[in-house]
Amino acid sequence: MEKDNILTIQHLKKSFGQHEVLKDIDLQVxxxxxxxxxxxxxSGKSTLLRCLNLLDDATAGEILYNxxxxxxxxxxxxxxxxxxxxxxxxxxxxxNLNALENCVVAxxxxxxxxPAEAEKNALAQLEKVGMGPYVKAKPAQLSGGQKQxxxxxxxxxxxxxxxxxxxxxxxxDPEMVDGILDIMKDLAHTGLTMILVTHEMGFAxxxxxxxxxxxxxxxxxxxxxxxIFSSPxxxxxQEFLQRYLKRL
Amino acid sequence: MYLKQKxxxxxxxxxLFAVFVIAAxxxxxxxxxxxxxxxxxxxxxxxxxxxxxxxxxxxxxxxxVPIQGSNLYANGYDVQVSKRIAKRLGRPVEVAKTEWDGLxxxxxxxxxxxxxxxxxxxxxxxxxxDFTRAYYNSKQIIVVNKNSKYAKAKTLKxxxxxxxxxxxxxxxxxxxxxxxxxxxxxxxRDFSSMRVALQSNTIDGxxxxxxxxxxxxxxxxxxxxxxxxxxxxxxxxxxxSQEAIGLRKNDPNKATINSVLxxxxxxxxxxxxxxxxxxxxxxSSQGNWFIDIWQxxxxxxxxxxxxxxxxxxxxxxxxxxxxxxxxxxxTIPAPKKRLQRYLINFVNWLLSVYIEVxxxxxxxxxxxxxxxxAAQAFGINLDRTTSALIIVSINTGAYLAExxxxxxxxxDQGQFEAATALGMTHxxxxxxxxxxxxxxxxxxxxxNEFIVNIKDTSVLSIISVSELFFTGSTIAGQNFQFFxxxxxxxxxxxxxxxxxxxxxxxxxxxxxGPKNYDLMTNDFQIATPKIAGK
Numbered sequence: 001m002e003k004d005n006i007l008t009i010q011h012l013k014k015s016f017g018q019h020e021v022l023k024d025i026d027l028q029v030x031x032x033x034x035x036x037x038x039x040x041x042x043s044g045k046s047t048l049l050r051c052l053n054l055l056d057d058a059t060a061g062e063i064l065y066n067x068x069x070x071x072x073x074x075x076x077x078x079x080x081x082x083x084x085x086x087x088x089x090x091x092x093x094x095x096n097l098n099a100l101e102n103c104v105v106a107x108x109x110x111x112x113x114x115p116a117e118a119e120k121n122a123l124a125q126l127e128k129v130g131m132g133p134y135v136k137a138k139p140a141q142l143s144g145g146q147k148q149x150x151x152x153x154x155x156x157x158x159x160x161x162x163x164x165x166x167x168x169x170x171x172x173d174p175e176m177v178d179g180i181l182d183i184m185k186d187l188a189h190t191g192l193t194m195i196l197v198t199h200e201m202g203f204a205x206x207x208x209x210x211x212x213x214x215x216x217x218x219x220x221x222x223x224x225x226x227x228i229f230s231s232p233x234x235x236x237x238q239e240f241l242q243r244y245l246k247r248l
Numbered sequence: 249m250y251l252k253q254k255x256x257x258x259x260x261x262x263x264l265f266a267v268f269v270i271a272a273x274x275x276x277x278x279x280x281x282x283x284x285x286x287x288x289x290x291x292x293x294x295x296x297x298x299x300x301x302x303x304x305x306x307x308x309x310x311x312x313v314p315i316q317g318s319n320l321y322a323n324g325y326d327v328q329v330s331k332r333i334a335k336r337l338g339r340p341v342e343v344a345k346t347e348w349d350g351l352x353x354x355x356x357x358x359x360x361x362x363x364x365x366x367x368x369x370x371x372x373x374x375x376x377x378d379f380t381r382a383y384y385n386s387k388q389i390i391v392v393n394k395n396s397k398y399a400k401a402k403t404l405k406x407x408x409x410x411x412x413x414x415x416x417x418x419x420x421x422x423x424x425x426x427x428x429x430x431x432x433x434x435x436x437r438d439f440s441s442m443r444v445a446l447q448s449n450t451i452d453g454x455x456x457x458x459x460x461x462x463x464x465x466x467x468x469x470x471x472x473x474x475x476x477x478x479x480x481x482x483x484x485x486x487x488x489s490q491e492a493i494g495l496r497k498n499d500p501n502k503a504t505i506n507s508v509l510x511x512x513x514x515x516x517x518x519x520x521x522x523x524x525x526x527x528x529x530x531x532s533s534q535g536n537w538f539i540d541i542w543q544x545x546x547x548x549x550x551x552x553x554x555x556x557x558x559x560x561x562x563x564x565x566x567x568x569x570x571x572x573x574x575x576x577x578x579t580i581p582a583p584k585k586r587l588q589r590y591l592i593n594f595v596n597w598l599l600s601v602y603i604e605v606x607x608x609x610x611x612x613x614x615x616x617x618x619x620x621x622a623a624q625a626f627g628i629n630l631d632r633t634t635s636a637l638i639i640v641s642i643n644t645g646a647y648l649a650e651x652x653x654x655x656x657x658x659x660d661q662g663q664f665e666a667a668t669a670l671g672m673t674h675x676x677x678x679x680x681x682x683x684x685x686x687x688x689x690x691x692x693x694x695x696n697e698f699i700v701n702i703k704d705t706s707v708l709s710i711i712s713v714s715e716l717f718f719t720g721s722t723i724a725g726q727n728f729q730f731f732x733x734x735x736x737x738x739x740x741x742x743x744x745x746x747x748x749x750x751x752x753x754x755x756x757x758x759x760x761g762p763k764n765y766d767l768m769t770n771d772f773q774i775a776t777p778k779i780a781g782k
Binding site for chain 2: 053055073077078079080081082085086088090091092093094095096097105106109110151154155158
């Protein structure tokens, strides 16, 4: 069967000065799959994600999105970013705007939607993540879990092809985590392409189609959730997962 | 409705900008009118604050002449001489009220046609301008307090140990060097300052010319003067105790003016001077000094307040817009394409130069360079108010650019990243996300800048803009009530700055938005529950 890749990453390298964070990454992301990137801190997971959304510029290599190299200077980054959403660990809601405006602003400026339509869509997305009653609240008035819900709604309001999640629950109180994971689980079932960096191993095992284990800037092992969590082949993967399973 | 709110801060800026453009337009047209008129008008530069030679008054009585760009009048010995000359030249006469230090540059840069201000032709001055024959022969005196030990002095020797001063860049100030053992205090800007210093005993006396002595004797009963032109007095050339008219080099009118002056014998000079002393403004204090000042000079004070506020408001508003634009440009991320990158770097370099130059030099110097320098070097002749508005605006812009840049870089990197990740361009990010937050954070600093502007526009008196401080010194020069006048002025400054602080506090509060928010509720929840049985 012909594979439908939304992203094809080839020989991707990223250095910060002398320090090489990503060393020759090759990776394929299929349309509609939920891919989880796991690994210890400093292994390059977040940097990889940031390179995928061009927040960091890769030093070398190619990232093909629907066959087009996004690192090409003539590539339309604006259009690409509008199609590829990102959810941050620190939420990064716009502090000057309320929940609803947070979800409207990019629709009207980037997608040039008319305000009424954008507002209607934003309200629907906020409703979907359970933030219907809080549309007028400013970020400072919301809890961490509520902020992350708004951040997800803000991304969804752009009708993205793909969403990148950068440790979306790491900054949350434990009792907030499940609510966010539930929302992401629901999203996974809609057939949206999702790339997720997380330390929630149980969750990763449940929802992932494809798990990637990164270690010291390289992909040490990848495969289905079943393969990686039940019978990891690489001793580093085994060591890493053991530490987590012990905690569970 | 949400979107409307978001746009409001941009529309406020737009509105301010429009106000500035309109204001500039009005000034421009008045300037154009002035330019049209100036072909005919004989414009004479003087301090209009040195009675009995020249002073400012509020009406045209006793043959006073209008002061250009105001509804005040100048009169005095100099004005009467100016009128004779203008009559002969067949041109209407107007006075350009100019600080003493500004007279020479005003003449050489073509802002005025002649200096008739009690100026002595010295060799230094003759290097830059021409002088006519004398129009007044004066005597050198020292003004002292009646009750001081110097009141009985006869010769220079008697002034041993006295603290003396004179006006900056005058012959009289140099004369102090001839008094052995006298303490030569720093020179002062104008006669008002010297009179205040004498009244408050910070000096024992000041060197001046005879008419100042007449004048002081009339105005201040505690003052007297010692004539030091005779034996045991000052030694100086004949020309050094003469007053002449300053003209640009090779002025074709010089011969005509000299012929007018030749018909002004000593007796006639003396008669005109006596008349001037009689007509000079008198203090009319019958009751409460505060009420007196407002009754007599209320209109002038209000216009001074108006000018100060105009300069501060326009300067801060335009400076704010400049600051915002520079803030946006300076934070553009380095573009991928080489040519664009060079261009951005070049623009950034230019902006740094602008900021460094205008932050690194005093506004008083900028004003002098801009107003006199531009006219002298390039023949650009702007009127005072326009020059002042431009200087205050670009000076404030340099400060606010850095304040707003500080506001922008203090914003969490996550805000930029989230906006970038959504596909917003640099300008969209700035407009919708970053600047609203940066501006909010900068408001205390902008308030500061506004207050500084209210006070520091007083340095623009160097180019004779009649803002509040300049108005104050004019009034003090007329009523000789220095302490009371400046006390009134400082009270006005205090009220203005205090009010503005309060207004900005309110704006801050408004921008913070309400502390609580309404939960979106449906009708069912909003409905007041009905209590059964009631």
